[in-house]
Amino acid sequence: MSETGARVALVTGAARNIGRSIAVGLAEDGHDVLLLVRTDGAEARRTADLVAEHGRRALVWTADVRDGDAVRAAVDRARTALGPVSVLVNNAAVRPEGDFLALTSQEWDEVVDTNLKGAFLCAQAVLPDMLDRGWGRIVNIAGVAAQAGAARRAHSVAAKAGLVGLTKALAHEYAASGVTVNAVSPGFVDTVREQVPAHLRKAPPPVGRPARVEEVAAAVRYLVGDGTASVTGHTLDVNGGSRMV
Template sequence: MATGPDLAGRVALVTGASRGIGRAVALALAEAGADVAVNYRERAAEAEAAAAAIRGLGRRALAVAADVAEGAAVTAMMARIEAGLGPIDLLVNNAGIALRRDIEALTEAEFDRTLAVNLKSAWLCTQAVLPGMRARGWGRVVNISSGAARGSGVIGVHYNASKAGMEGLTRGYAARLVQAGITVNAVAPSLIETDMVRAGSEDYARKVPMGRLGTAEEVAQAVLMVAGNAFMTGQTVQVNGGMQFT
């Protein structure tokens, strides 16, 4: 009995996939057999490199630029992906920003932008892929949340709010799609060795009971797990080295 998902013949979209967790997820999905669209906003060279790595695994890949916080850009992106790879079966909402701000320093524009990129983008992309998933009777949506959805976090209250909203979005969609062959789950990493964590001055590894930062590949393993499980929906899987238990 195979323990990993068989995604052969499936098309996946990973938003914010030019580097970090998104890139690791895109490669893991390709290793499981999926063709993958690599979304990015600014880092074209890195996105193209990720797409080339996916092709090196024998899968089709497309690097596609779009600000997924904007509806028109999402619509155009989806059209490009369908033309280049086919209808999207698996969506990973990973795009996000993490502006470190103290409460007093946070501006209205920064709050709005954080919610647009981290939360609104997940809604826009999910809305765009749902009609096709419904028609085919199969779909997987995985939202990349954060331990900040339930804990204090290290970025700021705007980031907390955006990730808590993403988990609410996850449960809401899951409840309404449970009989459509579509599962919706979240993966919530904490203190993963990415640019976001490296940008801080604190020794974050000391906060982790396991004694080290997590890796993007370990988060990707959790994404593969929920993507491959047809009986699991509306759940948040924490990847945090023992920092929280639920």
């Protein structure tokens, strides 16, 4: 616990949409929150204000999750200002589309390094404190495309599928240490975006509508609770029934 008695959560990509809803939901559950964003602008500050409305502390920190030194500095700052991070939500992601044969190595690396390497770096940065305390929760935000595939998104699908694999690997490694590692896999979510990906511009899922960001956040809130200590290595789908297994 932090000095205020709250657990401290680190949420990447927390400025808006799913990340904002997760941060606010965790604040509602009593967490102080480190909001890790690439750009400290009005959107990030709005998220911090919403966290504060629930009586919790919010620290906005600018860092590129692809930069290990920057990530470690963020975690160090959180430890000083809020307390050791005990909940990590790896939400930061980029999702461009592009024909596979036209993808450049630079385009591939930008997506894979953000979506997958960033989660690796963040997990490495927070795990020592979690292990010292014998308690921790890591939740990786994957996506239905990681499980079902999607055209024109080879880099994103590969990275998100790797995130599911990383979830299982870390769950095995730290299951006996009080640290659980799970994934949440959203389908089509009603978010503000420049363009809806082609694989989502199809018939609505069986529930008849996109998921709400609060529904994705609810899945995260469930997985980070004390009552889910035996849930690890699991991918929780929030896709409206678009993919059933």
